[in-house]
Amino acid sequence: MSSDNEFDFCTAGSNTFPIQCGSLRKGMHCIIDGHPVKILSIDTSKNGKHGHAKAHITGEDIFTGKKVEECCPTSHNVEAPVVSRQDYILIDIEDEYLTLQEMDGEIREDLTLPKHDDDLRNRIKRCFDMTEKEFIITVTTAMNMEGVVQIRESTVPKRY
Numbered sequence: 001m002s003s004d005n006e007f008d009f010c011t012a013g014s015n016t017f018p019i020q021c022g023s024l025r026k027g028m029h030c031i032i033d034g035h036p037v038k039i040l041s042i043d044t045s046k047n048g049k050h051g052h053a054k055a056h057i058t059g060e061d062i063f064t065g066k067k068v069e070e071c072c073p074t075s076h077n078v079e080a081p082v083v084s085r086q087d088y089i090l091i092d093i094e095d096e097y098l099t100l101q102e103m104d105g106e107i108r109e110d111l112t113l114p115k116h117d118d119d120l121r122n123r124i125k126r127c128f129d130m131t132e133k134e135f136i137i138t139v140t141t142a143m144n145m146e147g148v149v150q151i152r153e154s155t156v157p158k159r160y
Contacts, residue, residue, distance in 0.1 A: 014082070015081060015144060016031060016079040016082065016143070017082065018079060019077065019079075019080045020077055020078075021057075021073065022053070022074030024055065028080070029062070030070075030079065030081075031078065031079040031081055031143075033068060035063075035066075036061070036062050036063070036081035039057055039058070039059045040060055042055055051073075052073035053074045053075070054072065055071070055073075056069070056070075056071050057072070062083070062142060062147070062149070063142075063145060064116040065116055065117060083140060083141070084142075085139065085140050085149075086102075086138070086139050086141070087138050087139075088100035088101060088102055088103075088138075089101040089103075089134060089135070089154065093124070096113050097109055097113075098112065098113065098124075098137065100137055111146060111147075113125070114147065120148065120150075123151055127151055134153075134156065135152065136151070136152050136153075136154050138152075
C-alpha cells in the first residue's frame with residue numbers, strides 16, 4: 001500500500017489517441033480498419049435535413065502502402081496512432097535481415113527488408129552494394145509495429 005507521498009505508475013503509454021473526425025487534415029494519421037494510415041485526402045459533405053456532416057477519408061497504410069477509405073460523421077471521434085520515426089546506419093544485409101546501428105552505437109538485427117514495397121527493397125539492396133558510401137535507414141513505429149520506410153545517403157563519410 002502506498003503512502004500519501006508515494007505514487008504507483010506505469011511507464012507504458014497508449015498507442016493511440018482520440019481526435020475529432022472534423023479536425024483531421026491531409027498528411028495527418030488515423031486508424032482505418034485497425035491499420036495506421038496517412039491521410040491522402042479528406043472531403044466533407046454538409047449535413048442533411050436529419051443527419052450529420054460526414055467526412056470521406058482516403059488514406060494509405062503506412063506499412064503496406066495499401067489504400068483504404070472511411071466515411072464517418074465529422075462530430076465523432078476516431079483513433080489516431082502515435083507515430084515515431086528513427087534513423088539508423090545500414091551496416092549489413094543477411095538473409096533478408098538488416099543490421100542497423102543506432103546513432104549512439106547500439107546494434108539491432110531484428111528488422112527485415114520491406115516485404116510490400118519492392119522499389120524500396122531493391123533500392124536498399126543497390127545502396128548496400130555501393131561499398132564506398134554510408135546510408136541511413138528510416139524506421140517508422142506505430143501501434144507496436146515497425147517498418148523500414150526510407151533510405152538515403154549519409155552526409156558523413158563511411159565509418160567502417
